Amino acid sequence: MxxxxxxxxxxxxxxxxxxxxxxxxxxxxxxxxxxxxxxxxxxxxxxxxxxxxxxxxxxxxxxxxxxxxxxxxxxxxxxxxxxxxxxxxxxxxxxxxxxxxDMEPFFEKFRAVKPYLINEDPPPAKERLQSEKQREKFEDATKCILCACCTTSCPTFWADSEFLGPAALVAAQRFIFDSRDQAKEERLDIVGEKEGAWKCRTIFNCTDACPRDIEVTKAIGEIKKEELFRKL
Amino acid sequence: MGAQIHKFEAIVVGGGGAGLYAALALSKEKVQTAVLSKLYPTRSHTGAAQGGIGAALANVEPDNPEWHMYDTVKGSDYLADQDAVEIMCNEAVTTVYELEHLGLPFNRTPEGKIDQRKFGGHTRDHGKAPVQRSCFSADRTGHMILQTLYQQCIKNEVKFFDEYHVMDLILESGICRGVVAYQISNGEVHVFHAKTVLFATGGSGRMFKITSNAHALTGDGMAVALRRKIPLEDMEFFQIHPTGIYKMGILLSEACRGEGGILRNGKGERFMERYAPTIKDLAPRDIVSRCIYFEVRDGNGVNGKDYVHLDLTHLGAEVIEKKLPDIADFVRTYMGLNPVTDLIPIQPTAHYAMGGIPSNFNSEVLGDEKGTIVKGFYAAGECACVSVHGANRLGTNSLVDILVFGRRAGLSMAKYCRANDFAPLPKDPENEVLAQIEWLRSNAGGEKTAVVREALQCTMMDNCGVFRTSETLQKAQGDIAELKKRFLKIQVSDKSQVFNTDMLEAMELNNLLDLAQVTVDAAFARTESRGAHYREDFPKRDDAQWMKHSFATLSAGKTDLKYKPVVITRFQPQERKY
Structure with missing residues (x-):
């Protein structure tokens, strides 16, 4: 055609x-x-x-x-x-x-949330145990391929280039909810700052844009909830 | 225009699983390391690996590394070097645990251990029945490996040079001294002076028309090494994976069959029962791909065409959505079909280079068939040939290979860096690269990269694919010689310095042409059938004459072939039946 x-x-x-x-x-x-x-x-x-x-x-x-x-x-x-x-x-x-x-600013934001497992205990001889239920809490976020479709569809990001943006927040969610990680508080401090999760206005453009069908807005919502409960 | 000069103890070329694992090992050993990738590392093709990593954890049923070794050797049609295979299968176990410790989100058993599933050619107790050996993270295991290693490299502050295309290896008096790279974003040329260089540059599947491989897989590392007189080993063995999406070649993982999927011909028959009565649809890839074409030739293709069906409909929605979600998405996106209810049209797709830069089990590169080590130069992953895959790789073993030998490369390089100083750079090592770029920018003659590339892909698919004869291979030899002449008239229309992918694609095509030549020449010389190399004019395996690895070099445009014996330790060659 x-x-x-x-x-x-x-x-x-x-x-x-x-x-x-x-x-x-x-x-x-x-x-x-x-x-x-x-x-x-x-x-x-x-x-x-x-x-x-x-x-x-x-x-x-x-x-x-x-x-x-x-x-x-x-x-x-x-x-x-x-x-x-x-x-x-x-x-x-x-x-x-x-x-x-230019993707550099995008990867800079990604790096800012400490997007890696932090666990300083000596590892066991075999695997660390984790239940399927525990894994499911962050599974959706692990699908991210860092294409930037979400971040560059976000009106909040267009208006404020300092905003961490949805992709970095998804990366943070992935580790905050991993039962094996020990740096939850540290990460919540980073994404609880003014350019972090609270900047999200739940416009859902990110969720629409994600080619991996990650529920991006929901992941950001989970971070917000975690921030709220730790301050209570 | 000159070149910027950088100095690192270790340069890793390629940001896939092998490169990143090496970089991680190097950074933990406190070696100054830089990773050069022509993409962003997370775009590397490791990320497309779906089904899993083979490791005899025995989490769901009895298993041990010796069985894994037996399967790998038998799968290789006895061409793999058994000392290297033994190391790989043993270290697979510790490597998988290490990945878990690094954060990889494996699927879990009800007890919370790493879950495992069946895969082609992996069996219990030397071929008795399929075994659950593949450790997996849904059907995106490679993606999770790539992400996890990249994350840990960030944690360990590895230095990345993203979108740098390596064009030359600086090698003098048998000692590697660095690389010359082209910065894609601005066209600048950089010299990286190093004590050690690792090539972890991936495969070359883009020499074929129907392929599962990314556009980036143009065999750059192999071709650069070849032009620096490093031989390439076993290039005649190229794996054609049985289940690519019809016409597109997009991979549908063997995990589909590992989870219970079956292949059906046009009559609806489960035809693999006839060819491999014990393990049926889970026979190794070389065999299944050939059987699909036997069916098509016998008029059993679907609707008289050149494809068969992959049937997942009996697995049920839950298994498909939970364990094969990406596959389900590909089938819906690209074919408009629902894998829960519809049969999926598939055809074999060019997938994996078993051959590559010869290396030993410390990932050191061998400069000849006698085993002379090229000091400071290392290779790991698909671009290397250890050889652990021989004439046919088993599913899941590519991930095992990149991880085990990527890490070994890092550790060997660290040791070398501690014991050796920087070898001095030769004068103006960038000159040849600058001349090549200038030639590409100014050359006129009207030939388009896309057109020459397509002609190459067609001849390789038609004449050097699943079935080969001396006639088809001679046809391919003639075509490639003609296409190399046409390349001399290549005309790049983008003349700019900024993000010039037109020029980059011409460089990549040049690499593919050299690799296609040695592939076809090695295939023409090997007058037997073994693993993925199937000669219709020599349909039997011939151990007396051909139990040996080929070593191809290029000089003055001609391929020179030498041979090296196979290392056999535990398992004597036998007829391969499943």
């Missing part, structure tokens, strides 16, 4: 402002939006720039705005898109070129 793509372009060397360019490609209805973009890049205009890797929704490279919503280009099929398919970079980070944004 014929597909029209309207892609936001920006070359920092030549352009003052981003602009749109339109391309017509021939695709199977079951092709991914990523396939259409790569057809443009491979056969029509090699300067089109985007990140990509696994092409099936598990590596998190190709987050972008597709018809106004943050999505992974490799998880969206052509047949389910309205045409023209409008493709833009994620909002809220500096555009490096075309669909590529």
């Amino acid at each position: 014929k597909v029209e793509l309207k892609i936001q372009r920006f070359d920092p060397v030549k352009d003052q402002e981003p602009h749109f360019e339109t391309y017509a490609v021939d695709c199977e209805p079951t092709d991914r939006v990523l396939d259409a973009l790569l057809q443009v890049k491979g056969l029509m205009d090699g300067t089109l720039t985007l990140r990509k890797s696994c092409a099936h929704g598990v590596c998190g490279s190709d987050g972008m705005r597709i018809n106004g919503r943050n999505r992974l280009a490799c998880k969206e099929l052509i047949q389910s898109q309205e045409q023209p398919i409008v493709v833009e970079p994620m909002k809220g980070f500096k555009i490096v070129k075309d669909l590529v944004v």
Whole structure:
């Protein structure tokens, strides 16, 4: 089928402002939006720039705005898109070129919540025991692939770039609720600050944007609840 | 334009499981370490591994590492080096416990231990029945390994250079001295002076048309080593995984069959019963992939086409949603089918390079078939060939391999760093890289990377896939020679310094072309069938002539093949029946 793509372009060397360019490609209805973009890049205009890797929704490279919503280009099929398919970079980070944004501030926020298991006890000879019930408390958050679709769909983050943002909060939830972790209080201090969980206005854009179907807003809500109860 | 120079005791190239585990081990040993990745590390393809890590924990039924070793050796069609396999299967157990201690959220048994499930080729007591050996975290075990190791590297303050593409290895007088890398974001060239370098750069599945592999898997480390006269071992063995999504190649984990899923042909028959009566659908991948094509050739494909069905419908919604949630999501997203009620069309998909940079069980790189060690140079993971997988890798053993030998690499490098000073850099080590970049930027001739790459992928799939003959391989040899000529006319249309992925893709294609050449040449030379290498014109395994590893080098564009004996310790080669 014929597909029209309207892609936001920006070359920092030549352009003052981003602009749109339109391309017509021939695709199977079951092709991914990523396939259409790569057809443009491979056969029509090699300067089109985007990140990509696994092409099936598990590596998190190709987050972008597709018809106004943050999505992974490799998880969206052509047949389910309205045409023209409008493709833009994620909002809220500096555009490096075309669909590529500067991810450094994103990973900086991630690192800020101490996103790693902290347990200073000497490990046992075998595994630490954990029940399925205990694991289920943080399982949803472990699915995160750090694609930034949630954070860059958050109006609070657009308005305040200091906000930790949903992805970092999900990472915090993952460890706060892990029965093996010993740094819950330390993490609750970090995400209880003014740029942390309380900045969330429960707009649910993050939950809508998550390509891994993580209940992001719910995870942030769980952090808020934990903050409240520890202050009582 | 010159190059920026950095100095680290240890450089790890590649941010997947092997690289990150090595980096973690190095940082714990207080070695100054930097990880270079052409992606962000969390984008690495370790994250796509689904089903689990094989380790004989015996948490749900009796098991021991010796059985794991037997299965691995038999699965390899007796080409794996048994000393290395023994180390791997023993250390798999401690490695899995260590991962748990690092925070990996494994699924649990009712007692709270790590849960385990069945996987292809893994058996109880030397082949008696399938065994539950695969330790898993739903169907995203690789994702959890990658995340856990990245998290721990952050905790240990490992230095990362993200989106740096390594283009050359600095090697002089048999001593490795560092690497030359291209910074994707701004086009700058960097020299990393090091005492030790680890290549953990992953596989090369993008040389095939239908593949489970990420776009990034273009064999960069292997190709860089090859151009520096390091041989590549056993490149003729490339695993084609039985269950890729039809036409797309996206992997549907063997865990589907481990949980009880079965394959059905167009007549609805469970055809694997005929080929592997004892373990049926859980036969190793090389066998199942061939059987799918035998069925298709016999007219038993679905609707006369070149695919069969994966049937999960009898597993029930709960098993599918709890233990195979990502698989269920892939099937819904890409095929519009519901795995709880619908049969899933699958076809074999190029998956894993058993071959690679020859290394020993301390992950030191071997410079020739005699076993000469290249000082300061290490390789681990898919880009390496220890060899623990021989002619066919068992499911779950790739994760075992990256972890066991990634960690061993880190520890060996730390030891080397303590005992040795920096070897001096040669003069202007970046010059060849600068010249190559300049050539790519200015070359004209009208050939497009995407077009040449697609032609390569098609010939490799058609002529060097599941079935091979001298005719198909000669066809591939001719095609590759022609495509290499066309590469000389490659024209990059993006001339800029900023995030130039057009140029990057041309570099990657160059790597794939060299690797495809040695793969096909090694396959042409091996006139027997073993594991994933199936020659229709030589359908029998020939131990008298071919119980040996190939070592391929490139000189002046020609492949030179030498051979090295297989290490056999416990298990004498036998006919492989399941």
